[in-house]
Amino acid sequence: MKSFLLWFITSVTYTKVLAQCPELPASLDLESIATLPDPFSWYPLPDTGRIATKEDWECRQQHVATLLQQFELGTKPPTLSTVTASFAQGTLSITAANDGKETTFKATITYPSGAGDGPYPAMIAYGGLSIPLPAGVATITFDNGQIAEQNDQSSRGKGAFYDLYGADHSAGAMMAWAWAVSLIVDSLETTPAANIDPTKVGVTGCSRNGKGALVAGAFDSRIALTVAQESGTGGSGCWRLCDAEEGAPEDVQTAGEIVQENVWFSTDFNEYTDQVERLPFDHHLLAGLIAPRALLSLDNAGYQWLGPWSSLGCMEAAHTIWEALGVPGQMGYSLSTDHAHCSFPDEQAEDLSVFIRRFLLGEETNTTVEKNYPGLVFDKGDWIDWDVPNLA
Numbered sequence: 001m002k003s004f005l006l007w008f009i010t011s012v013t014y015t016k017v018l019a020q021c022p023e024l025p026a027s028l029d030l031e032s033i034a035t036l037p038d039p040f041s042w043y044p045l046p047d048t049g050r051i052a053t054k055e056d057w058e059c060r061q062q063h064v065a066t067l068l069q070q071f072e073l074g075t076k077p078p079t080l081s082t083v084t085a086s087f088a089q090g091t092l093s094i095t096a097a098n099d100g101k102e103t104t105f106k107a108t109i110t111y112p113s114g115a116g117d118g119p120y121p122a123m124i125a126y127g128g129l130s131i132p133l134p135a136g137v138a139t140i141t142f143d144n145g146q147i148a149e150q151n152d153q154s155s156r157g158k159g160a161f162y163d164l165y166g167a168d169h170s171a172g173a174m175m176a177w178a179w180a181v182s183l184i185v186d187s188l189e190t191t192p193a194a195n196i197d198p199t200k201v202g203v204t205g206c207s208r209n210g211k212g213a214l215v216a217g218a219f220d221s222r223i224a225l226t227v228a229q230e231s232g233t234g235g236s237g238c239w240r241l242c243d244a245e246e247g248a249p250e251d252v253q254t255a256g257e258i259v260q261e262n263v264w265f266s267t268d269f270n271e272y273t274d275q276v277e278r279l280p281f282d283h284h285l286l287a288g289l290i291a292p293r294a295l296l297s298l299d300n301a302g303y304q305w306l307g308p309w310s311s312l313g314c315m316e317a318a319h320t321i322w323e324a325l326g327v328p329g330q331m332g333y334s335l336s337t338d339h340a341h342c343s344f345p346d347e348q349a350e351d352l353s354v355f356i357r358r359f360l361l362g363e364e365t366n367t368t369v370e371k372n373y374p375g376l377v378f379d380k381g382d383w384i385d386w387d388v389p390n391l392a
C-alpha cells in the first residue's frame, strides 16, 4: 500500500505541511460508523482521542484531505512549476506541462463596469455563472468539461487533465477540475495584466458543477469563498444521510447510483458505495476542509433526487466545525423552497449577497445564514453523537 507520507506530499496545494502532525498509519483499521463521523476525533488514527486546538484541526484536515483523495476523489497532482499564462482581450490562456506532455486551456474574464480600476475580486464559475453577483465582482468562466469530460461512464480519463497525467490517473472529474481552478489562481498570481486580486477569488457552480466547486474550495486554501449551489448528493449531501433519505418516500441519489451515472469520483470509490458506513469521513468533513475559510451552501428542497434533507443535515453538521473554530458566521447554509433547478431564487438573494459582499468585497455584513425555508426536520440527535469542542 502506498505510504501515507507520500499522500501528504502530493497534497501540498491544499495547505502547508505541518511537520508536527501525527501520521496516518499505512494500513487502516476501518470501523463501521452508522452516524456522521466525529469531525473532532483523530480517527482513523488508533487511540488518540479528540483534537483540542486549532493546530490539531489543521493536522486533522490533512488527514481528511488524504482520506478523501484515497477513498473517493482521487489524487490532486502537486503544484506544477511549468504553468505559464498569457492574457489578452479578456482571455487568460494557461499552459501546463508534465512529463514531456503539454496542455492549454482558456478562462474568460468578464469585468464589472463602473467599479474603479481594479484589481477586482472575482468569482470563478464552472461552465456559466448561475448566481447573481453584486456590483464590483468580476466573473471568470472556464469549460470544466474540457478539463475532464462528464457525459457518462465513457468520459472516464478524457480531457486536458488526462492528456497531461494519463487516462488511468486516479483523479475523478471533480478533482481534475479542482486542479484547473488551482492553475487559474496560479495564473492570476503571475499575470498582473489580468487585473484580478488573487486573494479575493471565489468558486461556484450548480448541480454537478456545484459538487465540483465544493471540491475545488476544499483543495485550494487560496480560495476565499466557496458557493456550492444545489450540489446535492456527492456535494453538500452526506453519503450516510442520502442512504437514509432514499425511498422516504421518493428517489434520492445515493453513492451506489452516482458512480454509475458519471465519472465525477475516482474508481477507487466504487468499493465503498454499498458500504458508505465504512468511510472514515462523510461530506461534512469535505466541507470542513474549507474551514475557517468561507463557505455558503445553497440547496433546493424542490427536488427529492438532490437529497435536500441530507444536504440540510450534512451542512448543519459541517457548521459545527466553524463553531468549534470560533467563526460560525464564516459558514452558511440555506435550503430554499421549491424552485427550478439552478435558477437562483429571490428567497436566497440576501443570504448570498452578504457572503459575497463580506468575503470578496470586504464589507462588514452579517453572514449568520442558517436558513431552512421549507422547515424540514433534521433531528441532530439521531446523527450527531459528539459534542462541539471549543478549539484553543
Ligand SMILES: *[C@@H]1O[C@H](CO)[C@@H](O)[C@H](O)[C@H]1NC(C)=O
Pocket (backbone or CB within 6 Å): 366, 367, 368
Ligand atoms: C446577525 O444575524 C443573526 C441572524 O439574523 C442575528 O441573530 C444576529 O443578532 C445578527 N448579529 C448582529 C451583530 O447583528
